Amino acid sequence: MTVLVAYATRHGATAGIAERIAETLTAEGAPAEARPVDEVADVGPYDAVVLGAAAYMYHWLKPATAFAKRHRSELAARPVWLFSSGPTGTDVVDAKGNDVLVASRPKEFEQLPATLGSRGEQVFFGAYDKDAPPIGLAEKMAARMPAAARGAIPSGDFRDWDAIDAWAREIAAELAAG
Ligand SMILES: Cc1cc2nc3c(=O)[nH]c(=O)nc-3n(C[C@H](O)[C@H](O)[C@H](O)COP(=O)(O)O)c2cc1C
Structure with missing residues (x-):
């Protein structure tokens, strides 16, 4: 049994989540390896797949959707299990009173679970460094905006390792159960 934890990341936060999921699965008796989606040519050798991506502007990063x-x-x-990385910040409820993790569910999760017949999905808090060099045109344009206009995305590492471990243990238990 080998589990593939495939991921798409822009700044690395999602890679860290994927690597942690793979470590926890392995420790729980389900050997796993984390790989960027673009480095996986064939899913055939794997018995199960955890697929995750960062969410930007309400969407999963495109390489993950293309992989799916x-x-x-x-x-x-x-x-198959799906996860998404983002939002950032410490608020668990948004201004409208909605659970931040539910509100941050990427649009792709409306269709993808039915298309793939996935067994579960999870949204995790992510990480964002406001001082990191911008990647891609949208970030480069945003970086030129005044700081006040950019301040809406909390900067920091908000990844919840306990929640990530707990979810990986659930997956390991389901795989062990067959
Ligand atoms: C410009 C920008 C837009 C973002 N949009 C969203 C979003 O729509 N939903 C969300 O949950 N998180 C959003 N985030 C937060 C990122 O998803 C979060 O920082 C994520 O963990 C980054 O992962 P990565 O380092 O793997 O790219 C956004 C961050 C930035 C910088």
């Missing part, structure tokens, strides 16, 4: 489409039939034939 490209390998749709192989994924549908295996146990």
Whole structure:
């Protein structure tokens, strides 16, 4: 049994979550390896897949969605779990009174679970460093805006390692149960 933890990241926070999930799965008796989606040519050798990406502007990063489409039939034939990284900050409820993690569910999670028949999904708090060099056109343009206009995204590492470990242990238990 080998589990693939495939991920798409822009600044590395999601890579850290994927690596932690793989470590915890392995420690729980489900050997796993974390790999960027673009480095996985074939899902065939894996018995189960955990697929995750960072959310930007309400959407999963495109390479993860493309991976899900490209390998749709192989994924549908295996146990699959999905996760998303983001939001940032310490608020657990937003201004409208909604659970921040529920409100941060990427748009792709409306269709993807049904398409892949995935067994579960999770949104985790992420990390954002306001001083990191911008990546991509949108971030480069945003970096030129006044600080007040950019301040809406809390800067810091808000990844909840306990929640990440707990979810990985749930997956390991489901895999052990068959
Ligand atoms: C410009 C920008 C837009 C973002 N949009 C969202 C969003 O729509 N939903 C969300 O939950 N998080 C959002 N985030 C937070 C990121 O998803 C979070 O920082 C994530 O952990 C980054 O992962 P990465 O380092 O793997 O790219 C945004 C961050 C930035 C900088």
